[in-house]
Amino acid sequence: MALPAAQFHDLEGRGVLITGGGSGIGAALVEGFARQGARVAFIDIAETDSRALVEQLAPSVEHAPVFIQADLRDVQTIRSVVDRAASAIGSLSVLINNAARDDRQPLEDVTEASWDESQSVNLRHVFFTSQAAVAHMRQAGGGSIINFSSIAFMLNMGEIPAYATAKAGIIGLTKSLAGKLGPDDIRVNAVLPGMVVTERQKKLWIDDTAIAGMQEKQCLKHMLVAEDMVGPCLYLASDCSARMTAQAMIIDGGVF
Numbered sequence: 001m002a003l004p005a006a007q008f009h010d011l012e013g014r015g016v017l018i019t020g021g022g023s024g025i026g027a028a029l030v031e032g033f034a035r036q037g038a039r040v041a042f043i044d045i046a047e048t049d050s051r052a053l054v055e056q057l058a059p060s061v062e063h064a065p066v067f068i069q070a071d072l073r074d075v076q077t078i079r080s081v082v083d084r085a086a087s088a089i090g091s092l093s094v095l096i097n098n099a100a101r102d103d104r105q106p107l108e109d110v111t112e113a114s115w116d117e118s119q120s121v122n123l124r125h126v127f128f129t130s131q132a133a134v135a136h137m138r139q140a141g142g143g144s145i146i147n148f149s150s151i152a153f154m155l156n157m158g159e160i161p162a163y164a165t166a167k168a169g170i171i172g173l174t175k176s177l178a179g180k181l182g183p184d185d186i187r188v189n190a191v192l193p194g195m196v197v198t199e200r201q202k203k204l205w206i207d208d209t210a211i212a213g214m215q216e217k218q219c220l221k222h223m224l225v226a227e228d229m230v231g232p233c234l235y236l237a238s239d240c241s242a243r244m245t246a247q248a249m250i251i252d253g254g255v256f
């Protein structure tokens with residue numbers, strides 16, 4: 001699957017911040033928005049992949065993406081990196097909270113520390129990054145926040161209690177933020193990907209049998225890849241969805 005051919009002209013020159021943009025779905029989003037002519041900044045903990053992505057894209061897009069290295073588990077640094085991103089790209093109208101880490105952990109092995117770690121990498125930064133972005137969006141006259149949840153929390157998967165909790169929490173957070181920020185014309189929506197086959201997923205968790213098993217459940221018999229998440233996010237970022245907020249959009253090939 002290639003990136004969508006559609007052009008959303010209102011995204012040209014728009015300030016877009018993507019968390020976890022260095023690899024996987026985030027990297028496809030960085031490329032997808034950059035190819036729309038948006039001014040993209042992305043935050044990631046991983047330097048090598050992120051720098052390689054900027055180098056790869058810079059020659060062929062109007063505005064080279066700006067990479068800011070940070071660990072989003074560290075709440076103290078979030079405000080300063082969001083401010084840095086906004087000043088590097090000139091304004092901030094779109095925030096995509098995509099960073100996460102879907103560690104598996106059997107029930108018996110969960111500790112207080114591992115639970116808190118999971119919430120810090122999968123949920124807490126979604127709130128604090130949004131909180132830091134709001135001032136910039138108000139300045140820009142409005143905005144769109146897109147939060148990455150997952151269908152995983154609806155699949156009764158026993159080995160991901162903390163991750164599933166975080167991804168379910170993102171739906172509640174999305175609705176609360178949408179209620180608070182609607183009067184400022186800041187829209188907040190969630191996306192719930194299905195099984196998206198990325199390099200990391202293949203390396204760590206899924207094999208051909210798992211992919212075939214999920215395709216069996218999907219209405220659409222295609223393997224989902226990172227680029228499949230780009231079109232829905234372009235739509236949610238664009239004025240095409242101007243009256244859509246507090247929603248959760250499932251992109252899973254029709255499992256649910």
Ligand SMILES: NC(=O)c1ccc[n+]([C@@H]2O[C@H](COP(=O)([O-])OP(=O)(O)OC[C@H]3O[C@@H](n4cnc5c(N)ncnc54)[C@H](O)[C@@H]3O)[C@@H](O)[C@H]2O)c1
Nearest residue numbers: 020023024025044045071072098099100148150193195196
């Ligand atoms: N791949 C799937 O099948 C799938 C399914 C459902 C939902 N999702 C969601 O989609 C989003 C992207 O998933 P993905 O598969 O591309 O993940 P990924 O692991 O490939 O990429 C996540 C990115 O976040 C970055 N990151 C991780 N911890 C960080 C931290 N502390 N600070 C800053 N950056 C950090 C990583 O370096 C990486 O670049 C996630 O929110 C995930 O939960 C993915």
